[in-house]
Amino acid sequence: xxxxxxxxxxxxxxxxQLIEKHILRRNxxxxxxxxxxxxxxxxxxxxxxxxxxxxxxxxxxxxxxLIELTGLSTDLLEKYPSxxxxxxxxxxxxxxxxxxxxxxxxxxxxxxxxDNITRNELQDDFLxxxxxxxxxxxxxxxxxxxxxxxxxxxxxxxxxxxxHFGTPAEFLTNPANDFVSSFLSKDRLILFLQxxxxxxxTAAEFxxxxxxxxxxxxxxxxxxxxxxxP
Amino acid sequence: MSFWEFVISHWDEVVDQTxxxxxxxxxxxxxxxxxxxxxxxxITRIEKVASITLGFVxxxxxxxxxxxxxxxxxxVGIGTTPAIIALFLYALLPIVRNTYTGIKGIEPSIKEASAxxxxxxxxxxxxxxxxxxxxxxxxxxxxxAVINVGVATLCALIAAGGLGEFIFRGISLNNTQMILxxxxxxxxxxxxxxxxxxxxxxxxxxxxxxxxxFSLTLILxxxxxxxxxxxxxxxxxxxxxxxxxxADGYMGLHSMYNLPFEIKExxxxxMYRALYNGDVDVIDGFSTDGRIKEFNLKSLIDDKGYxxxxxxxxxxxxxxxxxxxxxxxxxxILAGQMSDSLMAALNFEIDGNKxxxxxVANEYLRSINIFANKNAGSSDVPDLVIGSKAFTENFLxxxxxxxxxxxxTKLKTKLQIxxxxxxxxxxxLRFGEIDIYPEYxxxxxxxxxxxxxxxxxxxxxPQSLLSIVSExxxxxxxIEVMPxxxxxxxxxxxxxxxxxxSLKISTISELSDYLRRD
Numbered sequence: 001x002x003x004x005x006x007x008x009x010x011x012x013x014x015x016x017q018l019i020e021k022h023i024l025r026r027n028x029x030x031x032x033x034x035x036x037x038x039x040x041x042x043x044x045x046x047x048x049x050x051x052x053x054x055x056x057x058x059x060x061x062x063x064x065x066l067i068e069l070t071g072l073s074t075d076l077l078e079k080y081p082s083x084x085x086x087x088x089x090x091x092x093x094x095x096x097x098x099x100x101x102x103x104x105x106x107x108x109x110x111x112x113x114x115d116n117i118t119r120n121e122l123q124d125d126f127l128x129x130x131x132x133x134x135x136x137x138x139x140x141x142x143x144x145x146x147x148x149x150x151x152x153x154x155x156x157x158x159x160x161x162x163x164h165f166g167t168p169a170e171f172l173t174n175p176a177n178d179f180v181s182s183f184l185s186k187d188r189l190i191l192f193l194q195x196x197x198x199x200x201x202t203a204a205e206f207x208x209x210x211x212x213x214x215x216x217x218x219x220x221x222x223x224x225x226x227x228x229x230p
Numbered sequence: 231m232s233f234w235e236f237v238i239s240h241w242d243e244v245v246d247q248t249x250x251x252x253x254x255x256x257x258x259x260x261x262x263x264x265x266x267x268x269x270x271x272x273i274t275r276i277e278k279v280a281s282i283t284l285g286f287v288x289x290x291x292x293x294x295x296x297x298x299x300x301x302x303x304x305x306v307g308i309g310t311t312p313a314i315i316a317l318f319l320y321a322l323l324p325i326v327r328n329t330y331t332g333i334k335g336i337e338p339s340i341k342e343a344s345a346x347x348x349x350x351x352x353x354x355x356x357x358x359x360x361x362x363x364x365x366x367x368x369x370x371x372x373x374x375a376v377i378n379v380g381v382a383t384l385c386a387l388i389a390a391g392g393l394g395e396f397i398f399r400g401i402s403l404n405n406t407q408m409i410l411x412x413x414x415x416x417x418x419x420x421x422x423x424x425x426x427x428x429x430x431x432x433x434x435x436x437x438x439x440x441x442x443x444f445s446l447t448l449i450l451x452x453x454x455x456x457x458x459x460x461x462x463x464x465x466x467x468x469x470x471x472x473x474x475x476x477a478d479g480y481m482g483l484h485s486m487y488n489l490p491f492e493i494k495e496x497x498x499x500x501m502y503r504a505l506y507n508g509d510v511d512v513i514d515g516f517s518t519d520g521r522i523k524e525f526n527l528k529s530l531i532d533d534k535g536y537x538x539x540x541x542x543x544x545x546x547x548x549x550x551x552x553x554x555x556x557x558x559x560x561x562x563i564l565a566g567q568m569s570d571s572l573m574a575a576l577n578f579e580i581d582g583n584k585x586x587x588x589x590v591a592n593e594y595l596r597s598i599n600i601f602a603n604k605n606a607g608s609s610d611v612p613d614l615v616i617g618s619k620a621f622t623e624n625f626l627x628x629x630x631x632x633x634x635x636x637x638x639t640k641l642k643t644k645l646q647i648x649x650x651x652x653x654x655x656x657x658x659l660r661f662g663e664i665d666i667y668p669e670y671x672x673x674x675x676x677x678x679x680x681x682x683x684x685x686x687x688x689x690x691x692p693q694s695l696l697s698i699v700s701e702x703x704x705x706x707x708x709i710e711v712m713p714x715x716x717x718x719x720x721x722x723x724x725x726x727x728x729x730x731x732s733l734k735i736s737t738i739s740e741l742s743d744y745l746r747r748d
Contacts, residue, residue, distance in 0.1 A: 001345060025348030036343025040361045053353045096347075106346075 011104060026054045029097030029105035029135070033113050035089045037081040043092055044077040050100040058099055066095040069129050087118035091125075098131060105132075107139040111146065123149060144184065148191050156180055168195050196224045236407035243396075248415050250391035252450065254310065254382045255375065255423070258317035263371055266322050270329020270367070271355065280330065287323045295320065295381045299388050308468075308496060308504045313382070313390030320381050321374035328370025332363030365431055372427045379420040383412065389468060389494035389504065393419075399471035399495070402651025408475075464745055467491035468510035470498045472651055477676040478537060478721065480514070482683075486536050487742045498621045502527070502581075505726060512741070515724040518570055518623060518717055520578030528730045529722040533737040538672035538683065539692040540720045542568075542623075544631065544712040545656075545674075545703070550614065550665040551710050557614075557666075558712070560638045564630075565713035567598060573623065573717040580622050591629035600637055607632030612644035617655050617664035620648040623719065627668040652677050660707055670719060674699045679706070692718070 008015045016024055037046050047066060048058035067074055070091040081089055090110060097105050111119045123146065126132065141147050147154050148168045155165045156179075163183075164176040172192055175181040184191065193203040198220050201209070207217055237244055269287075273280040293301075298319065302312040336359060344358045360367075386394025396412030399405070426443070433439045467489075473479040474495060483489060494510055501513040506525040515522065517529055544561055551557060579590045592604045607616065607629060616631050618624035625647050632643045646664055649655035656678050658664045675681050675695060679702050688694040692714075700711040723738055735741050 001342070022348040022350050025346055027348075028346075030343065030346035032339065032343055032346070034337075034339030034343075036337075036339040036346075038340060038344070038358060038362070049357065050347050053347065053349050053357065 026050060026100060027102050027104070029100070029102040031090075031093050031097045031105065031107040031110045033109040035081075035093045037089060037092060037096075039081050042078055042080060043072075043084070046081065046092060047096050047099050050096065054100060056100070062099070066098055069098070069131055070095045071125050085118075086114055087122060090114065090122060094126070103136060105135050105137045107137060109140055109142065112142065119146075126150065144187050145191065145194070148194060156183065158183075193224075198224070233407050233410050237411055240396075240411060244411060244415060247391060247393045247395055247412070248419065249450075251379070251382055251393045251416065251419060254313055254317060254385060254390060254392055255378050255419070256447065256450070258314045258382075259321055259371070259375055259378055261314070262318045262321035262325055262374060265318070266325030266370070266374075267329050267367060269322075270326045271333065271359075273326075273330055274333045274359075275351075284327060284330065287326050290319050291323045295384050296387070299384060303388065303500065303503070307507050308389045308500060308509050309494070310390050312388055313385035313392075317378050317382055317385070321378050324370040324373040324377075325367065326370075328373075329363065329367050332366030332370075333359045335366065336362050364434060368427060368431045368434070372424055372431070375423045375427060376420050379416055379423060383416055386471075386495055387497045388500060389496035389509070391495070395471065395495045398650070399475050402470075402472040402654070403475055404651065404653030404657060405475075465491060465511040465741075466494060466509075467512040467514075468494050468496050468501045468504045469514050470501060471495055473514045473721070476652070477680070477682075478672060483536055483723075483738075486534055487738050488746065489738075489742050490745055505724065508726070511725060511729065513724050515722055516621075516623065516719050517722045518573040518577060518719040520574055520576070520581040520622065522724065523574065523578050524582040526727045527724045528727045528736070529724050530730070530735065530741060531737040532720075532722065533739050535690050536738070537721045538675060538689055539695055539718050540670035540672040541692055541696065541714040541718050542573075542627065542668055542670055542716075543674075543696070543699075543714050544627075544666055545659060545669045546666050546710045546712060547659055547662055547664075548704070548708040548710050549662065554613070554639070554641060556639050557635065557641075560635055561712040563598075563600070563634065563638070564715055566716040568716040570717045570719075573719065576626060577622050580626060587625050587629045588633070591626055591633055594630060595633055595637070600634060602633035602637035604633070606636040607643050607645040609642035609644050611642065613641040614643045614666065615646050615664045616643055617649060617658055617667040618645075618647040619652065619655055619667075620650060624668050627715070631666060631668070659709065668715075671695050671699050671714070672720070674703065674711075678703065 008017045010016070011019075011024075037043075038049070041049065044063065045052075047063060051058040063077075064074065067077070072088065072091050072095065076084065076088065076092075081092070084092065090113075093110065097107075111122055114122065127150065139147075139150065141150075148171075151168065153165065153167055154171060156163045156171075158179055164171060164180045166174075166176075168191070171180065171184065172188065172195060175184065190204065193207070196203040198206040203221070203224055206212065206220065269283060273283050290298075295316065298316050299312065302315055306312040306315060340358065340362070341354070344354055349357065382392050383394035383397055385392050386398055393412040393416045396408050397416075400408030400410075400412060430439060430443060467480075469480055474493065475481070480489075480493070491512065494504075496504060501510075502515065502519065502521040502525055504510050505513045505515075505527060506521075515527065515529065521527070522529065544564075546557065576590055576594060579585050579593075580587060588604050588607075592602060595602050614635065616628050616635075618628035628645055628647045632645055635641055635643055646658075649658065649667075652669075652673060655664070655667050656669075659667055669678070671692070672695065675698070676683075679699065683689045686694065686698055696711070696714065703709040703711055723741065725735065725741075730736065733744055735744055
């Protein structure tokens with residue numbers, strides 16, 4: 001696809017330049033914005049395609065597991081991509097990326113073509129798929145909130161350079177330079193609230209929870225905001 | 231005879247020609263599909279050659295089909311092979327172009343995802359590009375198939391058979407039923423083929439459909455090979471369309487001599503070379519043809535006197551003669567001037583030495599002290615139109631007439647030569663579309679007047695045949711017969727000299743004996 005101008009990437013202590021491209025790609029899950037399901041194949045055939053081109057068989061148990069993990073139902077398996085909604089298609093895209101059991105998954109703006117509600121649903125499900133927690137996932141996004149919600153570590157790029165690489169908390173408390181802090185300034189409060197824990201909830205969730213009394217909310221918020229530096 | 235009566239009476243031939251037609255189309259389409267898809271795929275990989283290749287196959291498409299067939303003749307001869315090559319070349323463009331655009335038109339995201347999954351180039355082709363481009367490719371094959379059925383009719387001219395046989399025979403005899411008997415099955419064939427491919431296009435995911443399609447194809451081929459097997463003959467005859475059907479042609483000859491040939495139908499101009507090349511063993515040649523000498527051919531003796539005399543005579547419309555009486559004198563000059571050997575030599579100048587018609591005509595006239603204008607016969611506002619049938623001798627005679635008339639009178643002439651058959655040119659004369667054309671007495675008697683050999687006593691006597699022809703043409707059709715030019719261009723069965731020598735055949739009866747011997 002795109003050849004690097006210089007440098008190389010090590011995957012499991014082995015340079016990617018040393019592995020044949022198609023072999024390398026078969027062992028990297030790949031999810032893109034446009035999903036890219038093959039329209040002439042059923043959902044089942046689409047999911048098992050990576051295994052097929054790698055001359056492997058995707059077992060029924062594994063297929064059902066993937067379907068369940070990604071929140072799809074088995075009666076979709078016989079359907080064609082055009083019969084699915086955008087959200088369902090991207091779930092299939094994720095199932096496909098997991099089918100060959102890769103250690104590494106690349107996601108290129110997987111949720112950005114979806115509407116807000118579907119996107120939130122997918123993001124939440126995505127966070128809760130245990131299988132994904134075992135994988136190294138590189139995700140590209142333009143959505144700052146998505147990055148903070150899903151990312152363990154974030155690299156902020158500008159002009160082809162990494163401006164800051166670190167955990168979400170580091171971004172908020174210790175931005176590397178002016179670009180990073182000004183980039184975040186608009187979203188800073190909301191990101192801050194989403195990243196502070198009150199009990200087992202984020203501060204944002206805590207504030208939305210109707211079962212908690214207003215006084216309690218006010219006290220806890222003041223407590224957290226004492227750490228906040230605009 | 232109505233169309234249906236014709237079809238029923240010629241049923242075996244209709245079936246046979248349809249099968250041949252289908253065979254030509256199917257074989258060429260299969261090769262074209264394979265090669266076309268291959269080329270189409272290759273040029274998506276090597277972008278640089280894509281536009282050149284598409285341009286090239288486009289150029290092939292623009293070559294007139296008859297010219298392409300003619301161009302292939304010296305290389306691959308006559309028969310099924312050149313026909314299939316020509317049909318294959320014609321079928322190529324739509325298939326190559328649709329394969330290319332079909333693959334190019336696939337959404338980039340699908341290709342990106344597929345490459346990202348780790349497909350090799352071959353897997354990409356197999357799992358993604360070909361299946362997705364398939365409906366577009368098949369649309370190309372459909373277009374090709376329909377064109378192909380049409381072009382395949384022309385293959386009858388080079389002895390490849392097919393429904394064109396009826397069409398060209400029908401045109402040369404001016405027989406509408408016969409033309410329709412070729413044209414209607416050809417149209418039905420095109421519609422059926424298109425429909426079948428349409429079904430495949432709609433239901434191509436169904437395996438049952440593919441199975442049915444392939445087994446049907448196999449059955450068709452099986453039947454075809456089987457039906458060919460029981461039609462063996464020792465010798466192959468190459469006859470032109472007109473000879474097969476006309477009164478003094480193969481039918482009568484067969485009933486008089488009994489000649490069980492396998493017959494290949496072909497253009498007059500191709501017969502001689504086909505005989506020379508050994509593609510056929512016997513042809514219906516003309517005794518004054520220049521190529522008899524060129525190709526060292528032997529005319530078999532008509533020992534039972536089947537063929538009548540064929541003395542060349544100019545035919546004139548009576549109105550033309552009344553308007554320009556000086557023409558009568560003009561043709562007196564040519565009366566009896568041309569001998570058989572002279573005519574053969576003149577024909578050889580054109581066919582053998584490749585000289586132009588007007589130059590040879592001019593040279594001949596000079597030899598009888600007429601110094602005519604070589605470029606006569608090209609007036610835009612002609613007083614006279616001179617016609618001819620489509621073979622060398624008649625082209626030459628038409629040129630001689632034009633140069634002579636323009637030299638001896640003040641009349642301007644125009645040549646309209648190359649009518650596809652006797653009936654066509656005769657009708658043109660009757661209806662005044664042309665004023666003059668060269669004809670032969672035997673042909674006039676049998677074809678124009680529709681008479682049988684037994685109708686007069688002295689059928690084989692040139693003089694009595696001429697007088698009855700002159701009388702009847704004037705009375706029945708208002709056509710005036712001018713004095714004979716002198717030569718007798720009779721039909722003759724011809725073989726290669728060394729072939730006839732080795733088989734010891736010199737008469738048609740001996741040929742018949744040889745054919746019927748076990």
